[in-house]
Structures are given as C-alpha cells and as structure tokens.
Amino acid sequence: xxxxxxxVAAAVVAALVPAFAAAQEAPLxxxxxxxxxxxxxxxxxxxxxxxxxxxxxxLNAGKVPAPYATKGFGGALLHMNLVDESGGTTTQxxxxxxxxxxxxxxxxxxxxxxxxxLGIAPVAEELKKLTVFFDCGTPRIFEERGYxxxxxxxxxxxxxxxxxxxxxxxxxxxxxKTIAGINQNYAWGQDSWSDFEASMKQLEPGVKVATxxxxxxxxxxxxxxxxxxxxxxxxxVHSSFWDGDLEALIxxxxxxxxxxxxxxxxxxGETAMYKLAGSIPDGVVIGARGPYGPxxxxxxxxxxxxxxxxxxxxxxxxxxxxxxxxxxxxxKAAWEKALAANGGKRPSQDQVIAAFxxxxxxxxxxxxxxxxxxxxxxxxxxxxxxxxxxxGKMTVANVKRYPAEMVNPPDGVKxxxxxxxxxxxx
Amino acid sequence: xxxxxxxxxxxxIYSAWLFVAAVGLTLIYGVMKIVNVTHxxxxxxxxxxxxxxxxxLLAHGMPPYLSYAVLLGxxxxxxxxxxxxxxxxxxxxxxxxxxxxxxxxTYALFLILxxxxxxxxxxxxxxxxxxxxxxGSFDIGDLTxxxxxxxxxxxxxxxxxxxxxxxxxxxxxxLLVAVIHDTEISRAMGINVDRFYLxxxxxxxxxxxxxxxxxxxxxxxxxxxxxxxxxxxxxxxVIGGLGSxxxxxxxxxxxxxxxxxxxxxxxxxxxxxxYLVMAAVLAFRPRGLFSLAEARKI
Numbered sequence: 001x002x003x004x005x006x007x008v009a010a011a012v013v014a015a016l017v018p019a020f021a022a023a024q025e026a027p028l029x030x031x032x033x034x035x036x037x038x039x040x041x042x043x044x045x046x047x048x049x050x051x052x053x054x055x056x057x058x059l060n061a062g063k064v065p066a067p068y069a070t071k072g073f074g075g076a077l078l079h080m081n082l083v084d085e086s087g088g089t090t091t092q093x094x095x096x097x098x099x100x101x102x103x104x105x106x107x108x109x110x111x112x113x114x115x116x117x118l119g120i121a122p123v124a125e126e127l128k129k130l131t132v133f134f135d136c137g138t139p140r141i142f143e144e145r146g147y148x149x150x151x152x153x154x155x156x157x158x159x160x161x162x163x164x165x166x167x168x169x170x171x172x173x174x175x176x177k178t179i180a181g182i183n184q185n186y187a188w189g190q191d192s193w194s195d196f197e198a199s200m201k202q203l204e205p206g207v208k209v210a211t212x213x214x215x216x217x218x219x220x221x222x223x224x225x226x227x228x229x230x231x232x233x234x235x236x237v238h239s240s241f242w243d244g245d246l247e248a249l250i251x252x253x254x255x256x257x258x259x260x261x262x263x264x265x266x267x268x269g270e271t272a273m274y275k276l277a278g279s280i281p282d283g284v285v286i287g288a289r290g291p292y293g294p295x296x297x298x299x300x301x302x303x304x305x306x307x308x309x310x311x312x313x314x315x316x317x318x319x320x321x322x323x324x325x326x327x328x329x330x331x332k333a334a335w336e337k338a339l340a341a342n343g344g345k346r347p348s349q350d351q352v353i354a355a356f357x358x359x360x361x362x363x364x365x366x367x368x369x370x371x372x373x374x375x376x377x378x379x380x381x382x383x384x385x386x387x388x389x390x391x392g393k394m395t396v397a398n399v400k401r402y403p404a405e406m407v408n409p410p411d412g413v414k415x416x417x418x419x420x421x422x423x424x425x426x
Numbered sequence: 427x428x429x430x431x432x433x434x435x436x437x438x439i440y441s442a443w444l445f446v447a448a449v450g451l452t453l454i455y456g457v458m459k460i461v462n463v464t465h466x467x468x469x470x471x472x473x474x475x476x477x478x479x480x481x482x483l484l485a486h487g488m489p490p491y492l493s494y495a496v497l498l499g500x501x502x503x504x505x506x507x508x509x510x511x512x513x514x515x516x517x518x519x520x521x522x523x524x525x526x527x528x529x530x531x532t533y534a535l536f537l538i539l540x541x542x543x544x545x546x547x548x549x550x551x552x553x554x555x556x557x558x559x560x561x562g563s564f565d566i567g568d569l570t571x572x573x574x575x576x577x578x579x580x581x582x583x584x585x586x587x588x589x590x591x592x593x594x595x596x597x598x599x600x601l602l603v604a605v606i607h608d609t610e611i612s613r614a615m616g617i618n619v620d621r622f623y624l625x626x627x628x629x630x631x632x633x634x635x636x637x638x639x640x641x642x643x644x645x646x647x648x649x650x651x652x653x654x655x656x657x658x659x660x661x662x663x664v665i666g667g668l669g670s671x672x673x674x675x676x677x678x679x680x681x682x683x684x685x686x687x688x689x690x691x692x693x694x695x696x697x698x699x700x701y702l703v704m705a706a707v708l709a710f711r712p713r714g715l716f717s718l719a720e721a722r723k724i
Contacts, residue, residue, distance in 0.1 A: 036549065041648070042551040043551065213696075214693060214696070218654055220651075221644075224685065224686045224689040225693075243646075244551060251558065252645075255559040256570045257570045279555050
C-alpha cells in the first residue's frame with residue numbers, strides 16, 4: 001500500500017512538474033519601442049535597438065555576467081516585439097494599444113522622446129500594462145501624477161541640468177554673469193532649460209539670462225538662433241539638443257565660432273562626440289545623461305557590455321544603448337525578485353510591480369536606485385567633462401562626478417521646488 | 427544697428443535656402459498643375475547623394491575645392507535618373523485624373539521614396555562638414571558667417587534669374603509659358619506637351635535636389651529630411667501664389683526676414699510665425715500674393 005502511494009505520488013509529481021516547468025519557462029513577450037526611422041534613429045534609436053538585441057540574445061543564452069547570469073527572466077526566455085517610435089504621439093498610443101490588446105505583450109520597454117512618454121504613461125495605466133521607460137527625460141511624468149504600472153529606469157532631465165549647472169559653476173569658478181540657452185521647443189527642451197536656469201540662479205545669485213532660444217524640433221536650420229546666442233555674449237551657453245538637431249547645431253555653430261570664447265555645454269553631446277570629433281573643439285562640456293559611455297565605471301558588467309557591443313557593431317555603445325541595457329536589467333532584477341518572493345513560481349504582474357518599487361539594481365553604469373516617484377523613478381550619479389583631443393582621438397578630460405542625491409530631488413518633491421529651495425534635502 | 431544687420435543677413439540666408447527648396451515646386455505646379463509632394467523626396471535624395479558621393483571622393487583624396495562642383499553633380503545625377511522614371515513610369519498615366527488624386531499619388535510616392543532612401547542609405551546619419559568651413563568666414567561686428575552661406579545665396583539668385591531668363595528669353599521658355607497658359611491650345615498648335623511635362627518635372631526636381639545637396643554640409647543627413655522642407659516649401663509658394671516664380675521669391679524673402687526678426691526680437695513666437703504670415707496673406711489674398719487672373723473656361 002505504501003509503495004502504491006509512493007507510485008501515485010511520483011506519477012502526480014511527474015505529471016505536474018512539466019506543466020509547472022512549462023508555465024515557468026513560457027517565453028515572455030516584451031514590446032520594445034525605439035526610433036527605427038527619422039532623425040532620432042541613427043544617434044539614438046538604432047543604438048538602443050542594437051543594445052536590446054544584444055541583451056535579449058545574451059540573457060536568453062545565459063551569457064550576461066553576474067548578477068544576471070540566469071537565462072532570460074528567471075528562466076523564462078525573452079521574445080522581442082519591436083516597434084518604431086517615429087510618427088508622433090498619436091501613432092505611438094495606437095501602437096501601444098496594438099501591442100497590449102492585439103499582440104498580448106507581457107510588458108513594454110521603450111520610448112526615447114519625452115513627448116512619447118507623456119502620451120503613453122496614462123494609456124499604460126488605463127490598460128494596466130507594466131511599462132518601463134528607458135530613456136525619455138522630462139521630470140513631469142511622476143511629478144504630475146502617480147502611476148502604478150509605469151516605471152523609468154533612467155534619471156530625469158533634472159539630473160542633467162543640475163549636474164550641468166554644478167559643473168560649469170566649478171569650471172568657471174564664480175565668473176558667470178550671463179547664461180544663454182538653445183533648446184528644442186517641447187517637453188524635453190523646455191524642462192532642461194528651466195531646470196538649468198533655476199539651478200544657475202541658485203548657484204550663482206545674480207546671474208542673468210541673455211537669451212533663450214527654443215527652435216522647433218527637427219528645424220534643421222539654426223543660423224539665426226546661433227547669431228542671437230553669439231550676439232548675446234553670454235558666459236555660458238546651454239543646449240539639450242539631441243538627434244540630428246544636435247549634429248546640425250555642431251556643424252553650423254563650429255565654423256561660426258559658437259564654441260570659442262564661451263563655455264558651451266551639450267548635455268547629450270556624448271552621442272555626437274566621436275562622429276563629429278573634427279567639428280568639436282577642445283573645451284566643450286559634454287554630458288552623457290548619466291555615468292555612461294566615457295563616464296561609465298570600470299566594473300565587470302560594463303567591461304562585458306561595452307566589449308560585446310563594440311565587437312558586434314564596431315562602435316562603442318552610447319548612452320541610449322546603456323539606457324536600454326539598464327532598463328532590461330532593471331526589469332529582470334524586479335522579475336527575479338518577485339519570482340523569489342513567490343516561492344519560485346512565475347510572478348504575477350502585480351508582484352513584479354511590487355518588487356520593482358524602490359528596487360536597487362546594478363547596471364553597466366553602476367548602481368541604479370528606484371528612489372523617487374514613489375519608487376517608480378530611478379536616480380543615478382552623473383558626470384561631466386570637457387572635450388580634449390589626444391593624438392587626434394576624442395576624449396573627455398577634467399571629469400567630475402556628482403552623487404545621485406546631489407543632482408536628483410528627494411522623493412515626493414517636484415524638481416522645480418527642490419531647486420528653488422536651494423537643493424534642500426527632505 | 428548690428429542686430430538689424432544680423433536680422434537681415436540671417437533672413438537672407440534662410441530666404442535663399444527656402445527659395446531654392448521651393449522654386450521647383452512652384453514651377454511644377456505652374457506647368458503641370460501638380461502639387462508635387464515628392465519634391466521633399468528629391469530634396470532628401472539630393473542631400474544623400476551629395477553627402478555620400480562627396481564624402482567618398484574626399485576620402486579618396488579629391489581636392490576639397492572640387493566638392494562644390496561634386497555637390498551640384500550629385501544633385502544632377504540623382505534627379506536625371508529618378509525624376510524621368512517617376513514622370514514617365516507613373517505620373518504620365520495620371521494627368522487626366524483630378525488634381526487631388528495626383529496629389530495623393532505624389533504623397534504615396536513620397537512615402538515609398540522615404541523607404542527607398544532607408545533601403546539604400548540606412549538610418550545612420552551622413553556628414554560632409556568640409557565644404558562648409560573650407561572657404562573661411564567673414565565678420566560683421568561680433569558675428570561670424572562662413573562664406574559658404576553666400577554660395578547658397580548665389581545658388582538661389584542663379585536659380586531665380588536663370589529660370590526667369592529661360593522662361594522669358596528662350597524659345598523653350600516661351601513654349602513652356604504657352605503650356606502654362608493653356609495645355610489644349612498648345613497641343614493644337616503642335617507643341618509636344620508631354621516632352622515639356624517631362625522636362626519640367628525633371629528640372630523642378632533638380633532644383634529640389636540642388637537645395638538638398640547644398641544644404642547637406644550644414645546638417646546631419648538623416649531619414650525624414652524632406653518632411654520639414656516640403657511643409658515650409660508649401661507655405662512659401664502658397665504665400666507667393668502657386669505657380670508664380672516672383673511669388674516664390676517674394677514668399678521666401680518675407681518668410682526668411684520675418685522668421686529671422688522673430689528669433690532676434692521675440693523668440694517665443696518663432697514656432698508659429700511662418701504660419702501666421704501665411705494665414706495673414708491668405709486672409710487678404712486667398713490665391714497668394716502673385717496669383718494670376720484665370721480665364722474662365724466654358
């Protein structure tokens with residue numbers, strides 16, 4: 001009888017284990033959204049897509065170094081559902097609904113444009129689908145309302161702007177009387193400039209704004225804006241231009257002397273510094289929206305990521321590629337934390353969300369903390385440096401790093417209020 | 427005073443770019459009555475051809491000063507191949523259809539050509555910075571302008587004057603004017619209208635390609651380059667009056683100067699000022715500044 005019971009139990013286990021394993025190992029369908037066409041594709045969208053391809057492939061093969069050595073997400077292999085981010089916010093909302101309602105993706109990782117993120121966040125909430133923004137920068141997303149299903153694993157434009165202000169203050173050592181800006185006329189450009197202007201006014205009381213230019217996104221021709229900035233004779237010029245606009249600004253501004261006799265800070269300059277090395281003189285302040293690219297730490301994860309990317313695509317990963325890898329690894333960390341909390345059983349979406357909130361995880365750029373936005377918004381340290389050509393090769397020099405708490409607001413405090421308070425800790 | 431001068435120079439540079447980009451559009455509409463959306467594609471094709479051919483030749487040791495001729499040659503090459511293919515292969519079968527249908531066909535071709543560009547050149551940006559800084563710069567007060575900008579102004583003047591001279595002083599031009607006024611009578615008088623359509627479409631597309639080619643050294647040549655241009659070109663030719671050469675010139679100058687003054691004195695309004703000008707002109711002159719009276723046909 002005892003032997004019979006054992007045999008029945010063994011049969012039951014034998015019948016259930018494959019079903020359990022199958023459920024555990026059913027692939028995860030992940031929507032990945034990045035610019036595959038348009039002006040943002042070359043410098044941002046394609047490197048991010050390439051990064052996603054490497055990460056999906058290597059995670060599925062179990063070849064990512066510790067602490068991410070398990071295959072896929074906790075053993076579940078990853079399937080990518082790739083979507084082009086171009087076409088505007090309305091198109092993106094339609095594409096998002098298609099991914100969730102027609103293609104039944106398990107989660108979405110994507111979005112470079114702040115406009116896309118502002119449009120998608122409420123729809124993700126409405127459709128109750130875990131959505132991880134990997135690159136967009138506007139701080140408004142978690143400041144204007146709380147979200148359950150939306151996370152962002154890269155820091156906001158506030159970090160870039162406060163870091164930029166701290167760096168130029170340190171660089172010019174109190175000799176800043178006037179500042180000027182040339183930024184794109186939408187959420188990212190407006191937020192970047194307002195945070196930079198407010199930070200400079202806190203750090204250098206009495207500083208005046210000589211001019212603030214806000215050309216249309218993808219305008220392409222900036223002669224008049226450059227003339228206005230040159231005529232303003234500001235000590236510091238701030239630009240958060242990105243994509244083809246950044247490249248056009250460098251190409252048109254260089255021969256006109258934009259980078260001479262004043263400190264120019266390009267908060268996303270890292271994406272163009274190698275391609276346009278011949279057009280960028282020494283001394284231009286370059287940002288990478290965090291500790292990425294030339295500012296990335298010398299850890300094992302970064303050595304693996306940058307080498308794998310360079311070997312496959314022939315170019316070093318830029319910050320958009322780092323941001324994508326960071327988002328995928330952060331989601332994996334949350335998934336596996338939820339898996340462990342669920343006793344090794346495939347976690348529900350709500351369990352993954354609970355695990356993601358206030359999570360701290362490692363990325364090729366070091367430690368990432370989901371510290372603000374009620375645990376949905378990441379903060380990281382940041383770094384800035386100035387361009388310097390060494391034997392004809394573009395490098396960054398005079399690098400300064402700023403800890404995450406120094407350049408990001410505390411949880412529950414709006415960026416503008418935090419800056420206006422003189423960067424007070426809670 | 428210095429700022430006024432800067433407004434004027436920036437306005438002229440922008441006007442020159444706009445005119446070169448838009449004049450082919452108005453020519454094609456004037457002769458063929460086609461609102462040609464593929465105009466933006468030819469601008470992009472010109473930029474891509476110029477960036478890739480000039481870049482390749484410079485990398486193979488071509489003297490940098492020859493790059494200005496190569497820019498032009500690239501525009502000619504791409505337009506004499508692609509424009510006749512489109513006109514003979516597709517558009518000539520559509521002339522009997524309504525203007526709106528042809529507009530939609532050119533829009534479809536624009537979308538197809540956008541993808542063709544991505545197939546050929548990919549999505550990574552192309553740069554040819556050398557020609558922009560090669561000629562040096564001149565200073566006006568504290569402002570520095572590369573001489574290259576004057577090349578663009580020269581190209582615009584050459585296009586405008588050359589086109590006006592061709593239309594008014596050559597046999598081909600006079601025949602073209604006849605076609606513009608009345609296609610049926612021109613046919614009846616023995617003019618080979620189909621040949622003029624082919625010539626006009628190719629020449630108009632060439633002008634767009636030249637605009638793209640000479641803009642390439644100043645921008646990142648990326649997919650979608652033609653989208654912004656086609657919108658601005660429409661604004662310019664609508665202000666001037668569709669089909670009018672002097673109208674396109676005046677439209678470009680008005681838009682260029684107003685935009686430049688706005689950026690210098692009221693930058694917050696830059697985003698919509700071009701469309702404000704267009705709305706204001708159309709409110710008083712619904713067919714544009716230089717619209718011609720049309721004879722009613724029974």
